[in-house]
Amino acid sequence: MKNERLILVTNDDGYNAKGLRAAIEVARPFGRVIAIAPEVTQSGMSQAITMYKPLFLKKQHEEPGVEIYSFSGTPVDCVKMAFDYLLTDRKVDLVLSGINHGSNAAVNVLYSGTMGAAIEGSFYGCPSIGLSLTDHDLDADFEAAVKYCTEVVRGVLESEPELPLCLNVNVPVARPEEIKGIRICRQTKGYWREEFYRREDPHHRAYFWLTGEFVNQEPTAEDTDEWALANGYVAVVPVQVDLTDYARMQYLKRIIKE
Amino acid sequence: MKNERLILVTNDDGYNAKGLRAAIEVARPFGRVIAIAPEVTQSGMSQAITMYKPLFLKKQHEEPGVEIYSFSGTPVDCVKMAFDYLLTDRKVDLVLSGINHGSNAAVNVLYSGTMGAAIEGSFYGCPSIGLSLTDHDLDADFEAAVKYCTEVVRGVLESEPELPLCLNVNVPVARPEEIKGIRICRQTKGYWREEFYRREDPHHRAYFWLTGEFVNQEPTAEDTDEWALANGYVAVVPVQVDLTDYARMQYLKRIIKE
Numbered sequence: 001m002k003n004e005r006l007i008l009v010t011n012d013d014g015y016n017a018k019g020l021r022a023a024i025e026v027a028r029p030f031g032r033v034i035a036i037a038p039e040v041t042q043s044g045m046s047q048a049i050t051m052y053k054p055l056f057l058k059k060q061h062e063e064p065g066v067e068i069y070s071f072s073g074t075p076v077d078c079v080k081m082a083f084d085y086l087l088t089d090r091k092v093d094l095v096l097s098g099i100n101h102g103s104n105a106a107v108n109v110l111y112s113g114t115m116g117a118a119i120e121g122s123f124y125g126c127p128s129i130g131l132s133l134t135d136h137d138l139d140a141d142f143e144a145a146v147k148y149c150t151e152v153v154r155g156v157l158e159s160e161p162e163l164p165l166c167l168n169v170n171v172p173v174a175r176p177e178e179i180k181g182i183r184i185c186r187q188t189k190g191y192w193r194e195e196f197y198r199r200e201d202p203h204h205r206a207y208f209w210l211t212g213e214f215v216n217q218e219p220t221a222e223d224t225d226e227w228a229l230a231n232g233y234v235a236v237v238p239v240q241v242d243l244t245d246y247a248r249m250q251y252l253k254r255i256i257k258e
Numbered sequence: 259m260k261n262e263r264l265i266l267v268t269n270d271d272g273y274n275a276k277g278l279r280a281a282i283e284v285a286r287p288f289g290r291v292i293a294i295a296p297e298v299t300q301s302g303m304s305q306a307i308t309m310y311k312p313l314f315l316k317k318q319h320e321e322p323g324v325e326i327y328s329f330s331g332t333p334v335d336c337v338k339m340a341f342d343y344l345l346t347d348r349k350v351d352l353v354l355s356g357i358n359h360g361s362n363a364a365v366n367v368l369y370s371g372t373m374g375a376a377i378e379g380s381f382y383g384c385p386s387i388g389l390s391l392t393d394h395d396l397d398a399d400f401e402a403a404v405k406y407c408t409e410v411v412r413g414v415l416e417s418e419p420e421l422p423l424c425l426n427v428n429v430p431v432a433r434p435e436e437i438k439g440i441r442i443c444r445q446t447k448g449y450w451r452e453e454f455y456r457r458e459d460p461h462h463r464a465y466f467w468l469t470g471e472f473v474n475q476e477p478t479a480e481d482t483d484e485w486a487l488a489n490g491y492v493a494v495v496p497v498q499v500d501l502t503d504y505a506r507m508q509y510l511k512r513i514i515k516e
Contacts, residue, residue: 046304047368054457054465076369077468084452085466109501110305110377111334119368123449155514165506184510186502191381194342199312207312208343210335238510240503243367244444245496248423252442252496256413 005031005093005157008121010078011100012042012113015060015070019099022142023131024066026149027096030157034087035068036078038113043102047116048074057081075117083124094157095121098131099145101138105170105225105235106188106214115168119241122166127156129167130239134229144179145171148234151182166239172229183233188224189217263289263351263415266379268336269358270300270371273318273328277357280400281389282324284407285354288415292345293326294336296371301360305374306332315339333375341382352415353379356389357403359396363428363483363493364446364472373426377499380424385414387425388497392487402434406492409440424497430487441491446482447475 007027011020015037027033039056050073061068069086071078075097083092100114109115114130121128129152133145152169168187172179194212201207216226225235265285269278273295285291297314308331319326327344329336333355341350358372367373372388379386387410391403410427426445430437452470459465474484483493 041310044307044309046306046374048304048306048371049302049369050468051302052299054459054467056463056465073468080452080468080470081454081466084470085454085456107381107499110499111307113306116304123365152514159513161509161513166503167510168501182514182516184507184514184516186504186507187500189500194338196339196343198343201312205314207314208339209312210308210331210338212338212342236510236514237501238503238506239501240506241365241368241501242445242447243426243495243497243499243501245424245498246444248496248498249442249444251419252425252494255417255419256410256440256442256494258440258442 006090007031007033007094007096008082008092009033009035009096010075010117011037011098012045012075012117013101014038014041015068017101018139019101019142022099022146023096025146026153028065030153031093033066036071036082036086038075038078039070039072042074042113044111045074045113045116046111047076047119050074050077075113076120079117079120092126094126095128096131097121099142099149100132101140102132102136103134103170104130104132104168105229106190109168109187109239119166119239122164125163127161127165129153129156129169132170134170135173144174144176147176148179148182152236168237168239170225170229170235172232174232178232179234180232182236183228185225185228185235185237186223187237188226190215264348265289265291265352265354266340266350267291267293267354268333268375269295269356270303270333270375271359272296272299273326275359276397277359277400280357280404281354283404284411286323288411289351291324294329294340294344296333296336297328297330300332300371302369303332303371303374304369305334305377308332308335333371334378337375337378350384352384353386354389355379357400357407358390359398360390360394361392361428362388362390362426363487364448367426367445367497377424377497380422383421385419385423387411387414387427390428391431392428393431402432402437403429405434406437406440410494426495426497428483428487428493430490432490436490437492438490440494441486443483443486443493443495444481445495446484448473
């Protein structure tokens, strides 16, 4: 088909993650798919870019309508490689990042490699959607996620939305029939508090593993993504990247002499 | 002094970068300094965290009022190590991240390890300030940056500001007497377009280096950080972390069936 859409798929769990296959399953009915995903897991890589290392690209798989490449950088590097090298002569209609193994709701949007790639995608003139399932299991069941992410993608592609458009979509762990529906939400206020496991290596050097717990600062706020997920809904948060705290500008003008 | 302030210093250029010393010079007149900075450069690491590797902490230097540690993780890992392990029994009064070798104005705030650490610091109940000089040179002249960053820090510490407070401070390359002053600004709209250098390694594998150019979408907007820097001012942007695009929520409710 001459007018078939082109959909770029990426993720942060790596090109051979089950969730990438689930994202391709979401994308395929809407057009051709080119997936460029990290060679190894890049969870927690946020919007990181690789500045001081050479990066390697490799075609890993091809089937009708689907090509899968691995790239040795971060999720954002994958998006840049797609738009600024591999697909420079083609129009990309949509970026899908995921489906992530694990939630990217609330403040996780800041740390997430999945959402780093989705945000980067939105800088290139097409809608960009990060997809996540709140289940870290490598063998997680993506059936409900595929069903609801497909609904979100259809809504976006059928509406020709004003750009930039970036969405953070999170699906709770449930059977498709148990999910109550989709809710358009805002990002929950909260933060992580860490506990460092301390151990010693065979050379008696102390080492630390990062582990933590999310603190939800507004657990009863029904318009938040965490509330939606906890109550059986798919959470969809529109994302923008102007971090300016406009409400504090006048205050700052009083405490810092211009 | 019993009531001496405690200031946490970190950066993304590494514990032995000249800019870390400049940040310590800013901090020292206001209190005791504990610096925990990455073992190696972490430029472009955004708000990345290390999930799947053990991390090593090492005291590198001590002098009156100043301790410097290296930590083998990202800038955000350094902040978490400080608050959630090393300093759990002490009150930290301020986080300073920098002084970065290179600008973190505009959309760079998203990719910057310096600002990743500053944002993380603001989650721990004290003011947090990212400091950057628009000069990538390892041997950059930080004199003007130290002078103006000191003014910003004084303004914040003397006002006991409402929290959370996170600032993105960028200083142009100039002699102190050439700088026209400080401007409270908003983040400039823009994005990066990349060019990938393609080369071949000795085994004939193609490899890529990321290189790019910033596209300023509003070069004449006088209230932006890029305009301030281009016109000889220090740019101070208040930063917040709710990425919700509130303006698009009603629109989304029309295109995606809840």
